[in-house]
Amino acid sequence: MTGTSTQRTVIIGGGYSGLMTAVNIARLSKNPMQVSVINTGRPAGRGVAYGTRRPEHLLNVAARNMSAFPDLPDHFVQWLRTRSDFDRMPDQELKERFIPRMIFGDYLKSLGHHYLSTPSMAGVTTTFVEGEAVGVRPLTGGGAEVQLADGRSVGADRVVLACGNEAPAPLPGVDALTGHAGWVANPWEAWHDKLPGDDGTIILLGTGLTTVDAIITLRALGWLGRIHAVSRHGWLPESHFRGREYTDFPPAGVKVEELGLKRLRALMEEHCQKLREMGANPAIVVDKMRPHTQHVWSAFTVEERLEFARRDAARWNILRHRIAPEIHAQVTNAQLMGQLQVHAATIQGLEPEGDRIRVVLDGAEDLHGDLVINATGPQTRFSATRSGLLQRLMADGLIVPDEMDMGVRVAPDHTALLADGQRSPLLLAMGPLLRGTLWETIAVPELRGQARRVAETLTDAPVAPAEDLSALVEFII
Numbered sequence: 248m249t250g251t252s253t254q255r256t257v258i259i260g261g262g263y264s265g266l267m268t269a270v271n272i273a274r275l276s277k278n279p280m281q282v283s284v285i286n287t288g289r290p291a292g293r294g295v296a297y298g299t300r301r302p303e304h305l306l307n308v309a310a311r312n313m314s315a316f317p318d319l320p321d322h323f324v325q326w327l328r329t330r331s332d333f334d335r336m337p338d339q340e341l342k343e344r345f346i347p348r349m350i351f352g353d354y355l356k357s358l359g360h361h362y363l364s365t366p367s368m369a370g371v372t373t374t375f376v377e378g379e380a381v382g383v384r385p386l387t388g389g390g391a392e393v394q395l396a397d398g399r400s401v402g403a404d405r406v407v408l409a410c411g412n413e414a415p416a417p418l419p420g421v422d423a424l425t426g427h428a429g430w431v432a433n434p435w436e437a438w439h440d441k442l443p444g445d446d447g448t449i450i451l452l453g454t455g456l457t458t459v460d461a462i463i464t465l466r467a468l469g470w471l472g473r474i475h476a477v478s479r480h481g482w483l484p485e486s487h488f489r490g491r492e493y494t495d496f497p498p499a500g501v502k503v504e505e506l507g508l509k510r511l512r513a514l515m516e517e518h519c520q521k522l523r524e525m526g527a528n529p530a531i532v533v534d535k536m537r538p539h540t541q542h543v544w545s546a547f548t549v550e551e552r553l554e555f556a557r558r559d560a561a562r563w564n565i566l567r568h569r570i571a572p573e574i575h576a577q578v579t580n581a582q583l584m585g586q587l588q589v590h591a592a593t594i595q596g597l598e599p600e601g602d603r604i605r606v607v608l609d610g611a612e613d614l615h616g617d618l619v620i621n622a623t624g625p626q627t628r629f630s631a632t633r634s635g636l637l638q639r640l641m642a643d644g645l646i647v648p649d650e651m652d653m654g655v656r657v658a659p660d661h662t663a664l665l666a667d668g669q670r671s672p673l674l675l676a677m678g679p680l681l682r683g684t685l686w687e688t689i690a691v692p693e694l695r696g697q698a699r700r701v702a703e704t705l706t707d708a709p710v711a712p713a714e715d716l717s718a719l720v721e722f723i724i
């Protein structure tokens with residue numbers, strides 16, 4: 248692919264972030280470009296979240312907030328209207344629906360087909376390459392070669408890292424479980440054919456959204472055995488709700504990004520308490536922070552960010568990453584029926600016990616499971632990433648961890664910053680890789696803006712104003 252003046256962009260990762268970056272390049276570029284999307288492991292164009300084939304896995308964001316485009320807020324709802332199962336649903340009902348994630352994956356696929364299957368008017372061509380990128384080798388004279396695990400390579404002038412979430416961090420004792428039939432290291436692999444009988448026990452390590460997915464699937468499969476879920480705090484995600492209008496937060500004239508962590512925490516606690524006294528859900532305060540979160544995070548000192556991550560993040564995540572009410576009702580029902588037991592304890596280690604696995608806990612009695620699923624969530628220490636590609640890019644000095652060691656250091660236009668603070672001539676990064684820089688960077692409402700911003704950087708398109716995310720809050724009845 249060398250010897251051409253057409254700009255060559257390689258996007259590593261073909262989930263939502265990678266696909267929508269390619270779509271935005273096709274929409275925005277005024278010049279011919281060659282775009283290659285390299286993807287492995289998950290269905291191209293769908294990624295981890297929307298590659299599920301299980302209809303019981305619902306979006307955890309209402310349809311009205313799931314447009315793939317920041318400039319077309321109703322796009323997903325309008326697309327749903329093209330389907331016979333949604334075309335007659337009253338507008339308000341459709342907008343508030345939590346749609347199956349695989350249907351959102353169909354939406355993404357249809358966007359890929361519409362924008363990428365033929366060259367754009369300006370001559371942007373997009374190719375999907377199935378394979379794992381393992382390195383980026385800069386070439387003398389400019390550009391680079393993106394190397395694939397199978398020995399192939401793709402030429403690039405710019406490379407976008409859209410690799411998504413990290414795999415879960417390894418747990419102590421996990422090496423002894425290699426090949427054990429009762430161990431599921433990756434919760435997204437098909438474990439449904441490994442289920443024990445209804446007198447068996449399944450242990451879910453973690454109590455977040457992945458664990459909720461597993462519980463819902465076990466119920467959809469009609470499995471009647473015992474389920475244990477364990478995490479340090481033992482908190483399951485909370486439900487979305489239709490709350491009340493609350494205009495007191497942020498108080499008029501207060502710039503939340505100027506408060507610093509201690510004063511902001513005190514202010515939020517004060518308003519949560521006020522809401523509780525009114526009989527309303529305190530999560531309204533977290534919702535109302537959504538348009539400000541990235542600004543607040545970037546205004547925090549590194550010490551404040553570290554303190555927030557240590558002291559506040561778990562509670563924040565529970566209130567922030569809520570689930571569809573119907574999913575929440577099922578999880579609550581599993582608890583009430585005694586099928587599901589949740590434990591607040593630290594996982595000390597895992598040990599094989601013949602066909603079973605022992606989960607050694609600190610803070611609760613050890614558990615013994617026929618099937619143990621690692622749903623502990625992505626590893627957050629970036630320098631310990633298990634991605635061979637990212638390790639190599641760091642070793643080669645092509646990217647550096649951000650100050651929090653949660654992801655890649657980038658400039659506001661997504662260009663990677665090198666150790667000396669210079670802009671990388673080659674690499675850009677987006678999505679969950681920006682957690683240390685932005686904190687709020689994993690859900691579609693933020694990612695759609697990023698996909699557009701990355702495309703603007705690559706095509707030199709004028710920068711569109713950032714989307715007003717205050718429309719996302721859901722407290723108004």
Ligand SMILES: Cc1cc2nc3c(=O)[nH]c(=O)nc-3n(C[C@H](O)[C@H](O)[C@H](O)COP(=O)(O)OP(=O)(O)OC[C@H]3O[C@@H](n4cnc5c(N)ncnc54)[C@H](O)[C@@H]3O)c2cc1C
Nearest residue numbers: 260262263264287288289294295306307380411678690691
């Ligand atoms: C179960 C689940 C449910 C979710 N539900 C919602 C929801 O309802 N609403 C919402 O807004 N957000 C949701 N999210 C958040 C979700 O992370 C984002 O919406 C979005 O899917 C992230 O997309 P991504 O492309 O950044 O990452 P991913 O979807 O993880 O895609 C990254 C892709 O890159 C590939 N890749 C990585 N490294 C390489 C490499 N070296 N070479 C080649 N390919 C590589 C991976 O295999 C993967 O296919 C959910 C997340 C999960 C995990």
